[in-house]
Amino acid sequence: MFRSLLIANRGEVAVRVARAAKALGIRSVGVVSEADLGASWIEELDSVVCIGGSAPKDSYLRVDRIIQAALQSECAAVHPGWGFLAENSVFAALCAQHGLTFVGPGPGTMERLGLKIPAKRAMGAAGLKGIPGSDGLLDTVEEARAVAARIGYPVIVKADAGGGGRGMRRCYKESELGQAWSQASAEAEAAFGNGALYMESYLTGGRHIEIQILADEYGHAIHLGDRECSIQRNHQKLIEESPSPALTAKERDELGLLAARAAASIGYAGAGTVEFLRAPNGELYFMEMNARLQVEHPVTEMVSGVDLVAHQLHIAANEPLTLKQEDVKLQGASIECRINAEDPSQGFRPTPGKLTAFELPCDVGPGTLRIDTHLRAGDEVPPYYDSLIAKVIAHGETRDAAIETMLACLKGATIEGVKTTIPLHIAVLQSKEFQSGEYDTASIPGWSPAATAS
Secondary structure, eight states: OOSEEEEOOOHHHHHHHHHHHHHTTOEEEEEEEGGGTTOGGGGGSSEEEEEEOSSGGGTTTOHHHHHHHHHHTTOSEEEOOSSTTTTOHHHHHHHHHTTOEESSSOHHHHHHHHSHHHHHHHHHHTTOOBOSBOSSOBSSHHHHHHHHHHHOSSEEEEEEEEETTEEEEEESSGGGHHHHHHHHHHHHHHHHSOOOEEEEEOOTTOEEEEEEEEEOTTSOEEEEEEEEEEEEETTEEEEEEESOTTSOHHHHHHHHHHHHHHHHHTTOOEEEEEEEEEOTTSOEEEEEEESSOOTTHHHHHHHHOOOHHHHHHHHHTTOOOOOOGGGOOOOSEEEEEEEESEEGGGTSEEOOEEOSEEEOOSSOSSSEEEEEOSOOTTOEEOTTSOOEEEEEEEEESSHHHHHHHHHHHHHTOEEESSOOSHHHHHHHHHSHHHHHTOOOTTSOTTOOHHHHOO
16 A cells, blocks of 8 residues: 555545544644645645645646655655646556555546547447437538437537536527527537537436446456435536436346446446436436546445445556445435525525634534535635535435435534525425435536525
8 A cells, every 4th residue: 555645636526535544543644725725624634845835726726746745755645636637648557657646446447437528439349329419529510410310309418528517518408509500519628628529319318317437457346236426417416416316226236237348348446436317218328437536426325335435546556346236235315405605596606705614513403414615614615726615425325314414414503604405405405306306417406596586
């Protein structure tokens, strides 16, 4: 196992990885921007290196400075966390060139999965069915029109290098396609330096289902159940739960085994997520594979009892998986709410500022609670980064118990100084659609900004 680990991330991500490293006896080294130098979360790290200015492009996205920090701190490995450089194959390759172990899949695997068309082809060859659409990238809007005519409207054009909802546009009729094409391509070029697009059928009323896998360097892969991530805004997740109320136990097991076998077939090593869209008729289509841990991984940890970050580190150290599929026992139900410093009644406008009060009760409800955060009262929520201030994860013997526990925590929360998404979460959790499990990606159930705005 590694003696020292550099964590190439910030905030809640850095804290989560540092705690797993500490439990394994690994020294953690953090990198910080000038804006984060005085932050309380750096106390969780054994040492820190300042790598540049407040903007991510001047610090957390500076590959050269991060590698230099790892080398000067005598670290053997680099953990990218999630976000920033976590799926950057060039960063992974440069780590290897400098003798640093990148905690994640190899750069070749990451590059193949980072582009949607190569990923769909690789997973299709492994037996996963993709959403109907173009056979590859489309060069012109005329080609897009021909594909749309073949598969039927509505359609969605997507960036090959996309993520986070960027470079995507829906079209319900042919007259919308020209503008959607130019907007998606321009947005993708600006965000990813790659404006290439492809097209898929837009399946309305679908469910976003994902499977958590772990795979080692020796061809062994297992799954740790599913997560439901259909509560979204602009393709960004708000609430996740495990298991999904949309799947039967048989469907869950079959899908998990299929995802694990597909990951093993492409030589994947590390923790990863295979994402599917469940159509209203029950068909499950492969969407993409994320070559990293997801923000929502704690819901899987709560139902499985498996520390995913610890297993990432063991796999990166070339150790074989100690878990077999029959060892994975999923218990109860878990729900995660991402609490952001945003005003959902104002189009989710970010609300950075000072947290004058910050308390999330942990001893409420019939279940158990886990709070993943990097903040405390008196801390600043800076305007430069993701607006996440905490992840609240509730676990119960039943789904109803998990919902009740989450509601008790959120209703008892005291957060002052910034507006948060808590009113939205409470509205969703109390809605008939969510409580029945009958919801999809088309809307945010129970949320009416005009009625809940304060």
